[in-house]
Amino acid sequence: MAVEVLLPKIGFSMNEGTLAEWLVEDGGQAVEGQPLYALESEKSTQEVESPASGTLRIIAQIGETYEVGTLLATIG
Known part of the structure; x- marks a missing residue:
């Protein structure tokens, strides 16, 4: 299950x-607890950790703005 x-x-x-x-x-192989992507908000840029280990299938594109929960x- 993904x-x-x-x-x-x-x-x-x-x-x-x-x-x-x-x-x-x-x-690629994501590892739970390791940085997965960088997210820019109004105040900072932060690395977000992977919630699980396994093969990553990207949907969202770099440079695009998304709502919380996307x-x-x-x-x-």
Whole structure:
């Protein structure tokens, strides 16, 4: 069963964020607890950890802005 990678709410007032960089390539191996992607919000850029280990399937594109809770990728 695939694990969904959703855009997290990093700050109290955060409603959206910009996907700055994928740190694991599409089809690459994500490792739970390791940095998966960089997310830019109004105040900072942060690396977000992988919620699971497995093969990453990217859906969201770098440079695009997404709302909190948007599906960015799956890990299977």
